[in-house]
Amino acid sequence: MFSTLAGWQTVGLLLLSNVFMTFAWYGHLKGLATKPWFIAALISWGIALFEYLLQVPANRIGHGAGFSLAQLKITQEVITLAVFVPFSLYYMGEPLKLDFLWAGLCLMGAVYFIFRSA
Numbered sequence: 001m002f003s004t005l006a007g008w009q010t011v012g013l014l015l016l017s018n019v020f021m022t023f024a025w026y027g028h029l030k031g032l033a034t035k036p037w038f039i040a041a042l043i044s045w046g047i048a049l050f051e052y053l054l055q056v057p058a059n060r061i062g063h064g065a066g067f068s069l070a071q072l073k074i075t076q077e078v079i080t081l082a083v084f085v086p087f088s089l090y091y092m093g094e095p096l097k098l099d100f101l102w103a104g105l106c107l108m109g110a111v112y113f114i115f116r117s118a
Contacts, residue, residue, distance in 0.1 A: 006065030013058030
Protein backbone atom coordinates (compact mmCIF):
# COMPACT_ATOMS: atom_id res chain seq x y z
CA MET A 1 0.00 0.00 0.00
CA PHE A 2 1.18 3.53 -0.67
CA SER A 3 1.75 6.27 1.89
CA THR A 4 -0.96 8.90 2.12
CA LEU A 5 1.24 11.92 1.33
CA ALA A 6 2.88 10.24 -1.65
CA GLY A 7 -0.51 9.03 -2.86
CA TRP A 8 -1.91 12.54 -2.80
CA GLN A 9 1.22 13.95 -4.44
CA THR A 10 0.89 11.36 -7.19
CA VAL A 11 -2.79 12.09 -7.76
CA GLY A 12 -2.23 15.86 -7.65
CA LEU A 13 0.61 15.78 -10.15
CA LEU A 14 -1.31 13.42 -12.42
CA LEU A 15 -4.32 15.73 -12.26
CA LEU A 16 -2.25 18.75 -13.29
CA SER A 17 -0.43 16.79 -16.00
CA ASN A 18 -3.79 15.70 -17.39
CA VAL A 19 -4.96 19.28 -17.73
CA PHE A 20 -1.94 19.98 -19.93
CA MET A 21 -2.34 16.69 -21.78
CA THR A 22 -5.99 17.34 -22.56
CA PHE A 23 -5.27 20.80 -23.93
CA ALA A 24 -2.31 19.46 -25.93
CA TRP A 25 -4.34 16.64 -27.44
CA TYR A 26 -7.68 18.35 -28.01
CA GLY A 27 -7.44 22.10 -27.42
CA HIS A 28 -6.11 22.73 -30.92
CA LEU A 29 -9.41 21.48 -32.35
CA LYS A 30 -11.01 24.68 -31.10
CA GLY A 31 -8.24 27.26 -30.77
CA LEU A 32 -6.15 26.34 -33.80
CA ALA A 33 -8.74 24.81 -36.11
CA THR A 34 -7.88 27.20 -38.96
CA LYS A 35 -4.09 26.79 -38.64
CA PRO A 36 -2.08 24.17 -40.54
CA TRP A 37 -1.77 20.85 -38.69
CA PHE A 38 1.99 21.21 -38.18
CA ILE A 39 1.51 24.53 -36.35
CA ALA A 40 -1.04 22.84 -34.08
CA ALA A 41 1.37 19.93 -33.59
CA LEU A 42 4.25 22.21 -32.58
CA ILE A 43 2.08 24.12 -30.14
CA SER A 44 0.68 20.86 -28.78
CA TRP A 45 4.20 19.51 -28.25
CA GLY A 46 5.06 22.66 -26.33
CA ILE A 47 2.03 22.15 -24.08
CA ALA A 48 2.78 18.43 -23.74
CA LEU A 49 6.25 19.25 -22.38
CA PHE A 50 4.57 20.56 -19.22
CA GLU A 51 2.47 17.41 -19.06
CA TYR A 52 5.61 15.28 -19.03
CA LEU A 53 7.33 17.53 -16.49
CA LEU A 54 4.48 16.67 -14.10
CA GLN A 55 3.62 13.13 -15.18
CA VAL A 56 7.11 11.66 -14.90
CA PRO A 57 7.66 12.72 -11.27
CA ALA A 58 4.08 11.69 -10.45
CA ASN A 59 4.72 8.16 -11.64
CA ARG A 60 8.10 8.00 -9.92
CA ILE A 61 6.62 9.19 -6.62
CA GLY A 62 3.71 6.81 -6.90
CA HIS A 63 5.79 3.80 -7.89
CA GLY A 64 8.33 4.53 -5.16
CA ALA A 65 5.49 4.75 -2.64
CA GLY A 66 4.08 1.36 -3.56
CA PHE A 67 1.70 1.89 -6.49
CA SER A 68 1.99 -0.97 -8.95
CA LEU A 69 2.22 -0.11 -12.64
CA ALA A 70 -1.37 -1.25 -13.10
CA GLN A 71 -2.54 0.96 -10.23
CA LEU A 72 -0.72 3.95 -11.71
CA LYS A 73 -2.33 3.32 -15.10
CA ILE A 74 -5.87 2.93 -13.76
CA THR A 75 -5.42 6.02 -11.57
CA GLN A 76 -4.29 7.90 -14.68
CA GLU A 77 -7.34 6.77 -16.65
CA VAL A 78 -9.77 7.83 -13.93
CA ILE A 79 -8.11 11.23 -13.71
CA THR A 80 -8.15 11.51 -17.51
CA LEU A 81 -11.92 11.07 -17.59
CA ALA A 82 -12.38 13.44 -14.64
CA VAL A 83 -10.45 16.14 -16.53
CA PHE A 84 -11.81 15.33 -19.99
CA VAL A 85 -15.51 15.58 -19.16
CA PRO A 86 -15.40 19.18 -17.85
CA PHE A 87 -13.00 20.14 -20.66
CA SER A 88 -15.35 18.65 -23.22
CA LEU A 89 -18.41 20.34 -21.75
CA TYR A 90 -17.09 23.77 -20.80
CA TYR A 91 -14.17 24.45 -23.12
CA MET A 92 -15.21 22.57 -26.24
CA GLY A 93 -18.96 23.07 -25.77
CA GLU A 94 -19.81 19.40 -26.34
CA PRO A 95 -23.18 18.18 -25.06
CA LEU A 96 -23.39 16.18 -21.84
CA LYS A 97 -23.91 12.51 -22.61
CA LEU A 98 -24.97 9.65 -20.42
CA ASP A 99 -22.01 7.76 -21.91
CA PHE A 100 -19.71 9.81 -19.64
CA LEU A 101 -21.47 8.29 -16.63
CA TRP A 102 -21.25 4.75 -18.02
CA ALA A 103 -17.55 5.19 -18.81
CA GLY A 104 -16.98 6.52 -15.30
CA LEU A 105 -18.76 3.55 -13.77
CA CYS A 106 -16.64 1.16 -15.82
CA LEU A 107 -13.51 2.92 -14.60
CA MET A 108 -14.73 2.69 -11.00
CA GLY A 109 -14.99 -1.07 -11.55
CA ALA A 110 -11.41 -1.05 -12.84
CA VAL A 111 -10.30 0.88 -9.75
CA TYR A 112 -11.98 -1.66 -7.50
CA PHE A 113 -10.34 -4.63 -9.17
CA ILE A 114 -6.87 -3.12 -9.44
CA PHE A 115 -6.78 -1.81 -5.84
CA ARG A 116 -8.70 -4.57 -4.01
CA SER A 117 -5.61 -6.57 -3.16
CA ALA A 118 -3.52 -3.54 -2.16
